[in-house]
Amino acid sequence: MPFDVADIPTIRKSLLFYRIMAWVVGVLLVVLVLIGMPLKYLAGNGLVVTITGVPHGWLYMVLLITAYDLGRRVKWSLKWFLAIMFAGTVPFLSFVAEHFATKDVRAKLAA
Numbered sequence: 507m508p509f510d511v512a513d514i515p516t517i518r519k520s521l522l523f524y525r526i527m528a529w530v531v532g533v534l535l536v537v538l539v540l541i542g543m544p545l546k547y548l549a550g551n552g553l554v555v556t557i558t559g560v561p562h563g564w565l566y567m568v569l570l571i572t573a574y575d576l577g578r579r580v581k582w583s584l585k586w587f588l589a590i591m592f593a594g595t596v597p598f599l600s601f602v603a604e605h606f607a608t609k610d611v612r613a614k615l616a617a
Contacts, residue, residue, distance in 0.1 A: 520576040521611050525604055526568040532600035534562035534568060539597045566594050580614050
């Protein structure tokens, strides 16, 4: 087992926080790209970009911290962490990465 049994509750909390952040960042990015950018460049209204872009940027940094924390606890490889980092920059990909990260962590917890 790559971690101590006593660490399981902490890992579960880290996983939950990571999942929340992945979804929040993913939703903000989808709204930014699919609604905000067309409104800004086709209708000249940049309000949605301002409202979603700045929070997405800051929360993406929080996502990176939560991913690092979770990855450190379950001993993810650098390659896996880089994939998680990249997923936060592509619309809809953070949802896919969150699914596979959750599956991986739950498999490690079950082992």
